[in-house]
Amino acid sequence: MKRLKTNDSHTPYIPEGIIGDIFKRLPVKSLIRFQSVSKRWKNLFQTSSFIENHHRHSHQNSLLLLERYGHWNPYDQCNPMDLCFADRELRISKVHNEPCISFKGVIRIVNSSYGLLCVGLHGRGYRGRSNFLVYNVATSEVRRVRKPLIDKLYPEGYCFGFGFCPILNDYKIVRVRLSGHHFYEKFDGAEVFSGSTGSWKIFEDKNLENVYLFKIQSFSCNGAIFWFGSKSVVKGEYVRLIVSFDIAMEVFSLIPMPPIDYDYTTINFTLYENKLGVLHRIQSPESCRIELWVMEEDKSAAGDRERWSWTKKY
Amino acid sequence: MSSSVEAITVLSSDGDEFKITVSAAKLSKPLNWMLEDVCFSDDCDEVPTIEVNSKTLVKVIEYCEKHAPRANSGASDSDAEELKKWDIEFMKMDVKDILFHILMAANYLHMEGLYDLACQTAADLMKGMTVSQIRKIFHIKNDFSSEEQEQLRRQHPGCSFD
The missing domain is CATH 2.40.128 (Lipocalin)
Incomplete structure (x- = not known):
């Protein structure tokens, strides 16, 4: 670890990773402005890892x-x-x-x-x-x-x-x-x-x-x-x-597909905890309920049959 | 062993001694490891050094002591609300002077809560700053040619790059 400067009047050197962690919290409008700070910053804001972090962070706050x-x-x-x-x-x-x-x-x-x-x-x-x-x-x-x-x-x-x-x-x-x-x-x-x-x-x-x-x-x-x-x-x-x-x-x-029964139903895709989910609305003359199925993908599994599995969450 | 003591003594990078309670030190992973590895009984004369200057370390320890009870036992919603208000007051500080030092210390001490808080505070402060203010804070030289700057302006009309 780099020894921190003891002189308080100087800003310590801030590594790029930390700059990224600060600026992923800013709205895109500010980032457009701050890309003109330097070429290095402009490149930083355009890296795929920064874009993904920024996106993930802004999604947490407002979908x-x-x-x-x-x-x-x-x-x-x-x-x-x-x-x-x-x-x-x-x-x-x-x-x-x-x-x-x-x-x-x-x-x-x-x-x-x-x-x-x-x-x-x-x-x-x-x-x-x-x-x-x-x-x-x-x-x-x-x-x-x-x-x-x-x-x-x-x-x-x-x-x-x-x-x-x-x-x-x-x-x-x-x-x-x-x-x-x-x-x-x-x-x-x-x-x-x-x-x-x-x-x-x-x-x-x-x-x-x-x-x-x-x-x-x-x-x-x-x-x-x-x-x-x-x-x-x-x-x-x-x-x-x-x-x-x-x-x-x-x-x-x-x-x-998840093992669901299709009579009187509507299905939609959704995202649940960063995994693909299927919302399944079952409407029968008596009742209406919604099921959520979430897909797990096992990329190491050999056959297609084992590769995807569905879990019912609700 | 660490269980027998309630507070430990650490040295700052300036060589000053600081006391920190064991439960507060547990908020930091490296300090926690240190607690497990090093003998902290009275007859042990080795005092570990934390590579953070005194001014910053005071603040970091203040944060740890405040947050330790909640981190160790969990707290009610009203406590969480109170803690949030405390955090806001705690973070009222100068960016250049101390905030960046706290940010670096939180990173070095693996303190996620403090790191996120410091990042968010820095981000909120910078949102309203001009480009030249940002350059000043980070000691960055403008390395765009005037043509390149003109191009940025054309791409984003209505955006101030000064």
Whole structure:
């Protein structure tokens, strides 16, 4: 340990780790200002470990939730984005520095992850093209993502995912092509956009043959993106499962669902103690209750069957 | 053994002697290890040195003695509330003069509670500071060229970098 200076009139030398611990407590607005202190500080604030610490710390204090999103009205005009956040005490605040988007078509929030918000702009009708914006809520920086490589279907033929991976310090957008435009469709390939390379990549995965996906909002946590889906094993018979996409490794995996009964139920993803959870609402004519299942992942397990296990918390 | 004594004597880096109760010393991992390793009976003439200056050590010990009863036994909500108020008063100090020394000492003595408190206090103080005030405190030279500074300004309009 370095001997502390005994002379009180001097500031002791403060190592970078401690500077990080102080500044992770400051709002992004202050950090933007203080990145101009020196090049070393600017680099420090941009390291992935600092970003993750800062994010984790600010999440402890106020959980930002996306509350409401852009919609379009039947008069062919799109309303400006209407973003709101709710913190842990459920105080709702409107985001004032929202990106100005004037766009005729459907605006949909793909997902938000680590303070980044991915918005899909989908042109209307058969020939409508899809564009994406990635919006950093804290710094109000907007990035327009290049057009995807394949553009053959109207936007209803896709389902989307978006997630940030702190280890990579990069975000990815996943655009899964589906074989039709119903609520529940077969996987037909995917394209992945990486924020750092700025390009799309086409993805085929044998693992995902005969896998069907629900076109409800995806979920992102712990460096992966999740969708609900199912797989047909024998003709006419389906097994419900979760499709996950590892943002760093760029692999899709199929995760078994918790052992729940699906009659009269609604399921949602959630995050519980930094682990993926599934909220399961069971509504029967007699009663309504909610179960929470939390997934444990054992990366060392050899077979897929042992790798994931579910525990019922509530 | 340590169980037979209630207070131990330690030396600061300036060579001054300080007394600290055993229960208070337990808030620090290294001090706790020291308690287990070193013989602290009256006939033992070895006095351990803590690499923290006297002015800082006084404050650190004050914090330990205040927090020890709660850390050892757990406390009611009203106690926790009272302790929080005490912490705020305790932390009313100059950044350069003493806060950074406390921060370094808490880090060195592995005292999580004090470290978090000092970090938060420093962060709250710095939030309102200008960039040049921050540079002064940390003795940092501005190493951006005027073009680079201009670029930062363009990227973040409405943000003061002075």
